[in-house]
Amino acid sequence: MASTTARLDLDGNTINPMTICMIGAGGFIGSHLCDKLMNETPHTVLAVDVYNDKIKHLLEPDSLPWAGRIQFHRLNIKNDSRLEGLIKCSDLTINLAAICTPADYNTRPLDTIYSNFIDALPVVKYCSENSKRLIHFSTCEVYGKTIGSYLPKDSPLRQDPAYYILKEDTSPCIFGSVEKQRWSYACAKQLIERLIYAEGAENGLEFTIVRPFNWIGPRMDFIPGIDGPSEGVPRVLACFSNNLLRREPLKLVDGGESQRTFVYIKDAIEAVLLMIENPGRASGHIFNVGNPNNEVTVRQLAEMMTKVYSKVSGEDSIETPTIDVSSKEFYGEGYDDSDKRIPDMTIINKQLGWDPKTSLWDLLESTLTYQHKTYAEAIKQAIAKPVAS
Numbered sequence: 001m002a003s004t005t006a007r008l009d010l011d012g013n014t015i016n017p018m019t020i021c022m023i024g025a026g027g028f029i030g031s032h033l034c035d036k037l038m039n040e041t042p043h044t045v046l047a048v049d050v051y052n053d054k055i056k057h058l059l060e061p062d063s064l065p066w067a068g069r070i071q072f073h074r075l076n077i078k079n080d081s082r083l084e085g086l087i088k089c090s091d092l093t094i095n096l097a098a099i100c101t102p103a104d105y106n107t108r109p110l111d112t113i114y115s116n117f118i119d120a121l122p123v124v125k126y127c128s129e130n131s132k133r134l135i136h137f138s139t140c141e142v143y144g145k146t147i148g149s150y151l152p153k154d155s156p157l158r159q160d161p162a163y164y165i166l167k168e169d170t171s172p173c174i175f176g177s178v179e180k181q182r183w184s185y186a187c188a189k190q191l192i193e194r195l196i197y198a199e200g201a202e203n204g205l206e207f208t209i210v211r212p213f214n215w216i217g218p219r220m221d222f223i224p225g226i227d228g229p230s231e232g233v234p235r236v237l238a239c240f241s242n243n244l245l246r247r248e249p250l251k252l253v254d255g256g257e258s259q260r261t262f263v264y265i266k267d268a269i270e271a272v273l274l275m276i277e278n279p280g281r282a283s284g285h286i287f288n289v290g291n292p293n294n295e296v297t298v299r300q301l302a303e304m305m306t307k308v309y310s311k312v313s314g315e316d317s318i319e320t321p322t323i324d325v326s327s328k329e330f331y332g333e334g335y336d337d338s339d340k341r342i343p344d345m346t347i348i349n350k351q352l353g354w355d356p357k358t359s360l361w362d363l364l365e366s367t368l369t370y371q372h373k374t375y376a377e378a379i380k381q382a383i384a385k386p387v388a389s
């Protein structure tokens, strides 16, 4: 429950309760941010989304301790005139709304570009025109591929951090060709970042841009055939969870050689709360938010998830835990990949004193415990159900 003692910011000043218009509040990150704001702060949230399943526990019943501090507004920001009013009556807008699953980038590139650029335009415009603060969610994908990936495979420079560490203020954005439609998302996100930055420079918009590096945890995406379409392809955590729950081999795209750093959603949400409550330190900045210590190849992630799932479910793993699959077969034409993603943490550390805490093993253990508790029974029933003839 929210504490009754005054909350202080990093400089010792009292934090006054604020009203936050959170767009995309019903998604994975939004639901965790709403949890945090309701449980630990006095702030009010106007939660905007087309879905609310992931925040239902916060909305009903009226007797919840935070009743009155969270209101759900079911609206599509593409075409709803209520959006400007909600931004106007808030102190801060946080925009999380996006299509952000890689399976969509090359198969629905128009929807991806519209969602990540065109649909975000009115949000930026209303914030700028009404002098409202904006925290906009971009992505680590704006960095694209590392400089090192273009060096010969045996070049010793590949070991030099200067060729792969991703820094907000100096790293270039390196995308594949236009035919590689995977980059439609990264490119749209990059352009909206540039627009927000320009609104700040030319019109004084008070903004913060967040670049999440693979935040993972409970409630991420969906399990195909249970709470999402059977043919849907979510992000890797949910794909691998689905395979483990169904006792199927985990599919390693192009051999699972790409590398990622994963951060626990609860650590990352701490960073967002610091941004919310320390505008003087967060405004005008772009922040990497990730955990540089949790780097693995996708193959190593699959192996670790297999071990952790065995531990939390009490089931032995299957005989062939992983299989290789080509990216063309898995994602279709136009897929491409980021080779390696390690965030530089200098700026967020200096401005907000934030550091991630949770190891990959620990975050997988709590997340897979949740997946098992939430889905194992439903999967068993779905598998047992005779197929309708």
Ligand SMILES: NC(=O)c1ccc[n+]([C@@H]2O[C@H](COP(=O)([O-])OP(=O)(O)OC[C@H]3O[C@@H](n4cnc5c(N)ncnc54)[C@H](O)[C@@H]3O)[C@@H](O)[C@H]2O)c1
Pocket: 023, 024, 025, 026, 027, 028, 029, 030, 048, 049, 050, 051, 075, 076, 077, 078, 095, 096, 097, 098, 099, 100, 115, 119, 137, 138, 139, 140, 141, 211, 212, 213, 214, 215, 216, 221
């Ligand atoms: N999770 C990550 O690791 C990660 C990494 C990089 C960037 N991001 C960015 O963070 C943001 C949130 O990501 P997430 O993981 O919570 O994704 P998510 O898909 O779970 O959440 C996005 C939410 O936005 C809503 N939304 C989309 N279009 C909308 C519209 N037109 N009107 C109203 N609501 C709409 C969706 O219904 C969904 O609930 C996205 O902008 C994403 O690009 C996330």
Ligand SMILES: O=c1ccn([C@@H]2O[C@H](COP(=O)(O)OP(=O)(O)O[C@H]3OC[C@@H](O)[C@H](O)[C@H]3O)[C@@H](O)[C@H]2O)c(=O)[nH]1
Pocket: 100, 101, 102, 138, 139, 140, 141, 212, 213, 214, 234, 235, 236, 237, 239, 240, 251, 252, 253, 254, 256, 258, 260, 298, 337, 338
């Ligand atoms: O079943 C699977 C799913 C995915 N993968 C691989 O696992 C890696 C990670 O895939 P994810 O689905 O989590 O997505 P990515 O890390 O590539 O991109 C994500 O990064 C940051 C955000 O902006 C987005 O949420 C998303 O674009 C990729 O190399 C992908 O090819 C598999 O090998 N098997």
